[in-house]
Amino acid sequence: MSTLMSGARMLLECLSREGVDSIFGYPGGVTLPLYDVLYDHHIRHVLVRHEENAAFAAEGYARATGKVGVCCATSGPGATNLTTGLVDAMMDSIPIVAITGQVTSKLIGSDAFQEADTFGITRSCTKHNYLVKRLEDLPQIIHEAFYVAASGRPGPVLVDIPKDVFQAQGHYQHVTAIHLPGYKVFTEGHTGQIRRAVQLIRLAERPLVYAGGGIVAAGAATELREFVERTGFPAVNTLMGLGALPSTHPNFISMPGMHGSYAANMAMSAADLLIALGVRFDDRVTGRLAAFAPHAKVIHVDIDPAEIGKNRAPDVPIVGDVKRVLIRINQALAEPKAKPVAQAESGCRAWWEQIRRWKQEHPLQPVSSDSEIKPQHLMAEIDRLSEGQAIVAADVGQHQMWAAQLIRFNEPRLWLNSGGLGAMGFGLPAAMGAQFARPDKLVFAVVGDGGFQMSIPELATITSFGLPIKIVVMNNGYLGMIRQWQELFYNNRLSAAELDCFPDAEKLAGAYGFKGRTIEKPSELAAALETAVKEPGPYLLNVRVSPAECVYPMVPAGGAINEMVLGPPQPVVEAAQ
Amino acid sequence: MRVTGLLSQRGYNIESLTVARTLDPELSRMTIAVEVDPGLRQQVIKQMNKLINVLQATDLTESPAVTRELVLVRVRTAQQTRAAVLKEAEIFGGRVVDSSTEGFAIEVTGDPEKLNEFIDVMRSYGEIEVTRSGAVAIGLENKKLRLQPPVPTRAGNELEETVQ
Numbered sequence A: 001m002s003t004l005m006s007g008a009r010m011l012l013e014c015l016s017r018e019g020v021d022s023i024f025g026y027p028g029g030v031t032l033p034l035y036d037v038l039y040d041h042h043i044r045h046v047l048v049r050h051e052e053n054a055a056f057a058a059e060g061y062a063r064a065t066g067k068v069g070v071c072c073a074t075s076g077p078g079a080t081n082l083t084t085g086l087v088d089a090m091m092d093s094i095p096i097v098a099i100t101g102q103v104t105s106k107l108i109g110s111d112a113f114q115e116a117d118t119f120g121i122t123r124s125c126t127k128h129n130y131l132v133k134r135l136e137d138l139p140q141i142i143h144e145a146f147y148v149a150a151s152g153r154p155g156p157v158l159v160d161i162p163k164d165v166f167q168a169q170g171h172y173q174h175v176t177a178i179h180l181p182g183y184k185v186f187t188e189g190h191t192g193q194i195r196r197a198v199q200l201i202r203l204a205e206r207p208l209v210y211a212g213g214g215i216v217a218a219g220a221a222t223e224l225r226e227f228v229e230r231t232g233f234p235a236v237n238t239l240m241g242l243g244a245l246p247s248t249h250p251n252f253i254s255m256p257g258m259h260g261s262y263a264a265n266m267a268m269s270a271a272d273l274l275i276a277l278g279v280r281f282d283d284r285v286t287g288r289l290a291a292f293a294p295h296a297k298v299i300h301v302d303i304d305p306a307e308i309g310k311n312r313a314p315d316v317p318i319v320g321d322v323k324r325v326l327i328r329i330n331q332a333l334a335e336p337k338a339k340p341v342a343q344a345e346s347g348c349r350a351w352w353e354q355i356r357r358w359k360q361e362h363p364l365q366p367v368s369s370d371s372e373i374k375p376q377h378l379m380a381e382i383d384r385l386s387e388g389q390a391i392v393a394a395d396v397g398q399h400q401m402w403a404a405q406l407i408r409f410n411e412p413r414l415w416l417n418s419g420g421l422g423a424m425g426f427g428l429p430a431a432m433g434a435q436f437a438r439p440d441k442l443v444f445a446v447v448g449d450g451g452f453q454m455s456i457p458e459l460a461t462i463t464s465f466g467l468p469i470k471i472v473v474m475n476n477g478y479l480g481m482i483r484q485w486q487e488l489f490y491n492n493r494l495s496a497a498e499l500d501c502f503p504d505a506e507k508l509a510g511a512y513g514f515k516g517r518t519i520e521k522p523s524e525l526a527a528a529l530e531t532a533v534k535e536p537g538p539y540l541l542n543v544r545v546s547p548a549e550c551v552y553p554m555v556p557a558g559g560a561i562n563e564m565v566l567g568p569p570q571p572v573v574e575a576a577q
Numbered sequence B: 001m002r003v004t005g006l007l008s009q010r011g012y013n014i015e016s017l018t019v020a021r022t023l024d025p026e027l028s029r030m031t032i033a034v035e036v037d038p039g040l041r042q043q044v045i046k047q048m049n050k051l052i053n054v055l056q057a058t059d060l061t062e063s064p065a066v067t068r069e070l071v072l073v074r075v076r077t078a079q080q081t082r083a084a085v086l087k088e089a090e091i092f093g094g095r096v097v098d099s100s101t102e103g104f105a106i107e108v109t110g111d112p113e114k115l116n117e118f119i120d121v122m123r124s125y126g127e128i129e130v131t132r133s134g135a136v137a138i139g140l141e142n143k144k145l146r147l148q149p150p151v152p153t154r155a156g157n158e159l160e161e162t163v164q
Helices: A007-017 A029-038 A051-065 A077-081 A083-092 A135-150 A163-167 A191-203 A213-218 A221-231 A262-270 A322-334 A342-361 A375-386 A398-406 A427-437 A449-454 A458-465 A480-489 A505-511 A522-534 B002-009 B038-050 B079-091 B112-123
Strands: A004-006 A022-025 A044-047 A069-073 A096-102 A128-131 A156-162 A169-171 A207-211 A235-237 A252-254 A273-277 A297-302 A316-319 A391-394 A443-448 A470-475 A515-519 A539-544 B013-021 B028-035 B065-076 B095-099 B103-110 B128-132 B136-139
Touching: A004 A007, A007 A029, A007 A135, A007 A163, A007 A169, A022 A051, A022 A427, A029 A069, A029 A096, A029 A163, A044 A458, A051 A069, A051 A077, A051 A083, A051 A096, A051 A427, A069 A077, A077 A083, A077 A096, A083 A096, A083 A156, A096 A135, A096 A163, A128 A135, A135 A156, A135 A169, A156 A163, A191 A273, A191 A297, A191 A316, A191 A322, A191 A342, A207 A221, A207 A262, A213 A221, A213 A322, A221 A322, A235 A262, A252 A262, A262 A342, A297 A322, A375 A398, A375 A443, A375 A470, A375 A522, A391 A398, A391 A427, A398 A443, A398 A470, A398 A480, A427 A443, A427 A449, A427 A458, A443 A449, A449 A470, A470 A522, A505 A515, A505 A539, A515 A522, A522 A539, B002 B013, B002 B028, B002 B038, B065 B112, B079 B095, B079 B103, B079 B112, B103 B112, B112 B128
Parallel strands: A022 A044, A022 A069, A069 A096, A096 A156, A128 A156, A207 A235, A207 A273, A235 A252, A273 A297, A297 A316, A391 A443, A443 A470, A470 A539, A515 A539
Antiparallel strands: A004 A169, B013 B028, B065 B103, B065 B128, B065 B136, B095 B103
């Protein structure tokens, strides 16, 4: 059956067929035809208060479920406001589809009202983008857009639709196939390479599993766990991979990198075999590349062939879907001839001893004090309430690092943060998207006072939809990470790092119709968090923490990851004369 | 645009770029001469291949290939040097495409080094204006273009009911 329908209705028909149930958006002149059809359509529209937050919310939705998130904005300023979210999705490989309106086709290029070259502007920050020139192309384009966003290495796709296409009438045509002759997705790993990998695994004496965002994207947590348990190897999860292996798993060491744990960084530096699964050897993890894992052979499994060999030449490159590859590696390991050699077994025992020693020397210990709330103590309390089950959407900065270090996640897709781009203002809207996607889950938005102030407008969206998000502001009165760097590298010249005039949390939340509170005594912390969690609606908890903490360990820029700064510099004591 | 954007965003200098239709009217062929560190060449090719519109990107730097370029040179000649200029054009296998009292316009095709020499020679005869076409190249190895087959859509039949 194909009835005559407008482009706007056809778009929603296509989205419905792709399984879309929510669109995060903001209307405008050229999208009025679309919004008219949305008025009584079964797809839910979430009106945000800034388009940037529509993109972040679509990301939060996608990160929490693995489904494609959808955001929508009008032409000109609406579309340009989506850009940060698109770059963020590109960097972290998150599948979202952004629908933007565009001025009428014959006005394109004439500097019309609210016109911007959306297609040109988003060319480099999307996996692919489209300008719909004819209504007949729309179903094919939308189907392709979702396919490209979700397949291979996921990423953002933008579809720019001129107003006259929304208004044109046409018959919806079933899309039977996707024709993308230039888009190759390699899912199966090369058999020979898999065999070579298993060989290296048999012989390794100081092996380390280095797993990241790719495991989450592939839904390969079970296969990763099986691999780790079969081999008995120690494992680290990157910032994007936290939860891929449960944080409570005995083989899980911690997160490596610039603010990773001592044990994780020392293990990476001393390993003789790195099994890199769904990671990209990012500079935050590797530190100075020339000094990274100098003794290790590298097995690198990734679905994107361009990542393999980009930063580190692997000994065994395997292009493929890490889930498919792990299934085959696990099968090969189950065979008796894959048993590790005796030397490897005794080597591994000694290796585990070494790792345990490192863990004991400098554990990631939450510190606490009686006089002020330490940020690490705050994260430990959130961890206690979460029990590895809550969704935690973090913003960017010191709080993000402490949360990653000290909050445990027992599954993937619970820890949501802007890793590659580090976009402040991400936390709160991402929490919104995640709560829509998983209404049954307890969702924390753990943000700093800087990032929180970038997303205050969305408090209205949260109230409007009654989202029971627990907003915890780690408030140290500064742009903490900036302050840390200025302290350590700019002679303590704190330029534009102080955040004065933070609003009264109780009044602010009250202004938006929900509860809020500020605390600063350690004795109040546990009870305040519990009250927040028990509250059936949203809650804003402003936690004043000690102002001058620095995140440790820290690998200074340009340093090797085994050259960590482990604590504040000790004052030099003058010898008594 | 996407292709050149990829190169410029990474800071590579594009020395020349040509694009034209192929036998298949839907497909175009681009030949790009880029200044790239030898260690980064493979990465550039891989990034090109990632682009959805790119069917195949090949590095011809080390492969057997034939490279050709065309140059049009307008040269001002004095009365005495006219014959010499024509002789030079003949030596380089060029064709005179325009002749006037002021000088000539000469067309030469060949590999880019030969064209560089021709331009230098012409420069010594007088004022010149040069337009180069950019290099095109064809690999000599037997390589088939690998196109991805169409991906069938999952039947949306179960959705028919919900969308009445």
